[in-house]
Amino acid sequence: QQQVKQSPQSLIVQKGGISIINCAYENTAFDYFPWYQQFPGKGPALLIAIRPDVSEKKEGRFTISFNKSAKQFSLHIMDSQPGDSATYFCAAAGGTSYGKLTFGQGTILTVHP
Amino acid sequence: NAGVMQNPRHLVRRRGQEARLRCSPVKGHSHVYWYRQLPEEGLKFMVYLQKENIIDESGMPKERFSAEFPKEGPSILRIQQVVRGDSAAYFCASSPPDRFDGYTFGSGTRLTVV
Numbered sequence: 001q002q003q004v005k006q007s008p009q010s011l012i013v014q015k016g017g018i019s020i021i022n023c024a025y026e027n028t029a030f031d032y033f034p035w036y037q038q039f040p041g042k043g044p045a046l047l048i049a050i051r052p053d054v055s056e057k058k059e060g061r062f063t064i065s066f067n068k069s070a071k072q073f074s075l076h077i078m079d080s081q082p083g084d085s086a087t088y089f090c091a092a093a094g095g096t097s098y099g100k101l102t103f104g105q106g107t108i109l110t111v112h113p
Numbered sequence: 114n115a116g117v118m119q120n121p122r123h124l125v126r127r128r129g130q131e132a133r134l135r136c137s138p139v140k141g142h143s144h145v146y147w148y149r150q151l152p153e154e155g156l157k158f159m160v161y162l163q164k165e166n167i168i169d170e171s172g173m174p175k176e177r178f179s180a181e182f183p184k185e186g187p188s189i190l191r192i193q194q195v196v197r198g199d200s201a202a203y204f205c206a207s208s209p210p211d212r213f214d215g216y217t218f219g220s221g222t223r224l225t226v227v
Contacts, residue, residue, distance in 0.1 A: 006155075034216075043117070043204050043218035044156065089155055099144065099208075100169055101216070103155035 004092050006104025013111050019077040021088055021107045026071065029095025030102075035064065035075045036089045038106075044089060048075070080111045115140070117207050117219035118187075125225045126195045134190040134222045138207030142217075144168075145188040147180055150202040150221070159203075162188060195226045 006023045013019045023033075031052055036044035050057045050064040050073065057064045063076040077084055090104040118137040126132050138145050144163055148156040161169040162182035173180065177195075182188040192199055202223050208216040 036218075041220070043206075043220045045218070046216065099146070099161045100158045100171070101146075101148075101156075102158065103148075105155045106153075 004090060004102050004104045006090050006107060008107060009105065010108040011110070013080045013109065015080065015082060015111055015113050017080050017111075019080045019084070019109055019111070020074060021090070021109075022072065022074045023090035023092075023104050024070075024072045025092050025102075027092070027095060027102075028071070030092040031094035032092065033064070033066065033073050034091050034093075034101070035062075036091060036103075038087045038089065047088075077109075080109075082111045082113050085109055085111050117205055117217050119203075119205050119219035119222050121222060122220065123223050123225070125227060127227055128196055129194050132192040132195050132199070132224055132226075134192075134203050134205075134224070136188040136190070136205030136207075136219060138188070138205075139217055142207035142209055144208045144210060145182050146206045146208075146216075147188075147190050148204045148206065148218075150204060152201075156204060159190070192224075195224070197226050200224055200226045 004025045034049035035047045037047045038044045048059050048062045050066050052068050055066050061078045066073045088107045091101040093101050120135050146161050147159040150156045158172040160173050160180045177193045179191045202221045204218050204221045206218045
C-alpha cells in the first residue's frame with residue numbers, strides 16, 4: 001500500500017514539445033506529492049509539489065495535475081528544452097509515514113534540440 | 114548558505130570492510146533522512162533521524178546497517194561488513210520540522226564494494 005507507480009520509464013520529446021509523466025499511488029493517507037529532478041551525479045532537487053486540496057498547481061513551465069478520486073497525479077513540462085533532460089521522480093508522503101518520502105521508479109526525459 | 118553536505122562523494126570498500134558515510138544538514142535543519150538509490154531505480158527510504166533520536170528506521174536492513182545523528186557533528190550512516198549488494202548511491206536529506214518544502218537532498222555518496 002506504500003507504492004507509488006510512475007510511467008513512462010523513459011520519454012523522448014522534441015524541443016518545444018510537452019512532456020507528460022504520470023504517477024499513481026495507493027495509500028489514501030498520503031497528503032503531499034512532490035516532483036524531483038535529478039541530473040547525473042547530483043542529488044534530487046525539488047521541482048514542484050502539490051497537496052490534495054487543489055487539483056492543479058503551476059510554476060513557470062511546470063504544472064502538476066492531481067486527481068484525488070483516481071489517486072493519480074502528473075507532471076506536465078510545457079515548451080520542453082534540452083536543459084530539461086534529466087531523470088524525474090514523483091513522490092508521496094503523509095499519514096503514519098510522515099517524514100518519509102515514497103518515490104516512484106523515475107522517468108528519464110530526453111529533449112532533442 | 115550551504116546545502117546538505119555529504120562526504121565522501123565516492124567510497125570504495127572491499128567486501129567485509131566497514132563504510133561510514135557522513136551528512137551535514139542545512140544549517141538550522143533538525144531532521145535528517147537517508148535514502149538509497151540502486152542503479153536505474155528510484156530512491157528507497159532508509160531512516161529518519163532527529164538529534165539523538167531515531168524517528169523511523171523502517172527502511173533500514175535489520176543487520177549491518179546503523180545510523181546516528183548526534184547532538185554535535187554530522188549524521189553518520191554506518192554499514193558493517195559490506196557486500197557487493199550494498200553498492201549504491203546513498204543520499205542524505207534534511208528539513209526543518211514539519212516542512213516538506215524545505216526537504217533538501219545532498220549530492221550523495223557513491224559506494225562501490227569490490
